[in-house]
Amino acid sequence: MDITLLLTSTVTLASGIPLTLLLTAASLLAGLVLAVPLAFMRASSRKWLSLPVLAYTYGFRGTPLLVQLFIIYYGLGQIGIIRSSVLWVLLRDPFWCCLLAFSLNSAAYTTEIFRGGIQAVATGLVEAAQAVGMSPLQIKRRIIFPIAFRSVLPSYANEVISLVKATSLASTVTLLEITGLSRKLVSETFAPYEIFIAAGVLYLGLTFLLTGFFHALEGRLNAAPRAKTPLGRVALQQVAHEQ
Amino acid sequence: MDGFMLQFVNGLKTTVLLALVSGALGMALGLLAAAGRLSRWRAVSVMVGFYTTIIRGVPELIIILLIYFGGTVAISAFFGRYVEVNAFLAGVVSLTVVFGAYTAEIFRGAVLSIPTGQIEAARSLGLHPWQAWLLVILPQMLRIALPALANQWISLVKETSLISIVGLTDIMRVAAIGAGSLRAPLTFYLAASALYLALTSLALVIFNLLERRFAVPGR
Numbered sequence: 001m002d003i004t005l006l007l008t009s010t011v012t013l014a015s016g017i018p019l020t021l022l023l024t025a026a027s028l029l030a031g032l033v034l035a036v037p038l039a040f041m042r043a044s045s046r047k048w049l050s051l052p053v054l055a056y057t058y059g060f061r062g063t064p065l066l067v068q069l070f071i072i073y074y075g076l077g078q079i080g081i082i083r084s085s086v087l088w089v090l091l092r093d094p095f096w097c098c099l100l101a102f103s104l105n106s107a108a109y110t111t112e113i114f115r116g117g118i119q120a121v122a123t124g125l126v127e128a129a130q131a132v133g134m135s136p137l138q139i140k141r142r143i144i145f146p147i148a149f150r151s152v153l154p155s156y157a158n159e160v161i162s163l164v165k166a167t168s169l170a171s172t173v174t175l176l177e178i179t180g181l182s183r184k185l186v187s188e189t190f191a192p193y194e195i196f197i198a199a200g201v202l203y204l205g206l207t208f209l210l211t212g213f214f215h216a217l218e219g220r221l222n223a224a225p226r227a228k229t230p231l232g233r234v235a236l237q238q239v240a241h242e243q
Numbered sequence: 244m245d246g247f248m249l250q251f252v253n254g255l256k257t258t259v260l261l262a263l264v265s266g267a268l269g270m271a272l273g274l275l276a277a278a279g280r281l282s283r284w285r286a287v288s289v290m291v292g293f294y295t296t297i298i299r300g301v302p303e304l305i306i307i308l309l310i311y312f313g314g315t316v317a318i319s320a321f322f323g324r325y326v327e328v329n330a331f332l333a334g335v336v337s338l339t340v341v342f343g344a345y346t347a348e349i350f351r352g353a354v355l356s357i358p359t360g361q362i363e364a365a366r367s368l369g370l371h372p373w374q375a376w377l378l379v380i381l382p383q384m385l386r387i388a389l390p391a392l393a394n395q396w397i398s399l400v401k402e403t404s405l406i407s408i409v410g411l412t413d414i415m416r417v418a419a420i421g422a423g424s425l426r427a428p429l430t431f432y433l434a435a436s437a438l439y440l441a442l443t444s445l446a447l448v449i450f451n452l453l454e455r456r457f458a459v460p461g462r
Contacts, residue, residue: 061397062439063443070428071428071429071433074422076429077428165303168303169304172408179308182308192315193309197309200297200306203302
């Protein structure tokens with residue numbers, strides 16, 4: 001093990017952090033924007049609203065992200081209409097393909113996480129909101145969503161961290177984020193230990209920062225009074241929610 | 244597409260075999276690690292904590308690349324000439340290490356949720372610590388861990404596709420070869436995704452049956 005090489009490659013690979021973070025943040029945001037309405041549809045008791053969303057989440061959660069990425073990056077070009085449309089300018093660019101694949105994938109997981117939270121909101125709270133005359137949209141915005149978000153925060157934090165790790169797949173479609181840079185560097189120097197360990201250290205740093213951020217957020221949000229759960233069940237539920 | 248039928252069948256076999264072998268080994272490693280994490284010896288517990296935290300904080304792809312290319316360098320140095328590591332073997336090792344870290348945390352959570360009264364009762368009946376683990380803790384812990392374990396197995400099936408990146412001829416690689424040679428990437432990758440969806444659905448059905456069979460009363 002060459003410690004100097006480890007350190008210098010950490011510095012070189014650090015230049016891939018902005019792209020990794022950009023991919024993560026942009027897909028997270030797009031995924032969240034998609035997932036919130038989808039989660040309400042999925043939690044709906046009306047079958048024609050919930051079933052199409054179920055088909056979407058089932059398909060995206062049941063297949064590997066790598067296949068989804070390749071369908072978008074290599075596959076969509078096979079369709080003539082897409083090739084001749086304006087969208088082709090974006091879809092032949094690996095960055096936008098990654099963004100699309102990661103957003104759709106993340107939205108599928110986030111939808112199911114939020115659905116669980118929405119369905120767990122006590123009916124008495126919703127009834128109380130109806131009784132004071134709130135509209136259905138107001139109830140969703142002011143009552144259901146904040147409570148659901150707070151209760152699914154640990155699972156959502158897991159989803160964010162798995163998204164950071166999932167962006168490493170962008171290296172398979174030639175993007176030079178942390179993993180892409182490290183693969184390029186290894187093919188030039190053939191020193192896999194130092195370089196992949198350096199990449200691992202960078203990812204570990206990112207996931208630690210995010211874990212810390214979400215712990216702090218949980219602490220802040222939980223400072224408000226909330227329903228007590230029996231002690232033994234908390235750990236269990238967190239395990240069951242993990243993806 | 245017809246000519247690729249046989250290759251897809253072989254790819255499917257490779258994917259299933261890889262998932263089953265690394266899943267079984269990974270669960271064994273996870274059980275050991277969970278026991279180590281809960282051990283009274285602090286050094287063991289801290290070491291296992293490092294293992295699960297580090298593995299779960301790093302992308303699977305990095306671990307696979309490290310084990311595949313790192314293994315090639317190590318073995319080449321050992322034999323004094325260039326030896327390429329078998330992609331299947333590298334896949335089994337890396338997926339076992341990853342699966343072990345995740346299942347260790349699942350098993351640990353499940354063990355902690357068993358009321359201490361159960362263990363005290365086992366002790367007062369005169370059971371040896373080993374017997375208490377085997378007869379009291381393990382059966383209860385496994386059924387509690389089942390839902391999370393199901394999720395993890397489904398992730399494992401999907402993660403096997405990453406081994407195609409280091410050259411294993413699994414479903415994903417067959418699709419990539421077909422997509423390249425027939426210039427029909429959409430067809431081939433959709434076929435691959437249908438196969439993966441079938442596998443994950445099968446895993447889901449099996450785990451639903453297991454959960455129904457071993458349902459914890461009152462939960």
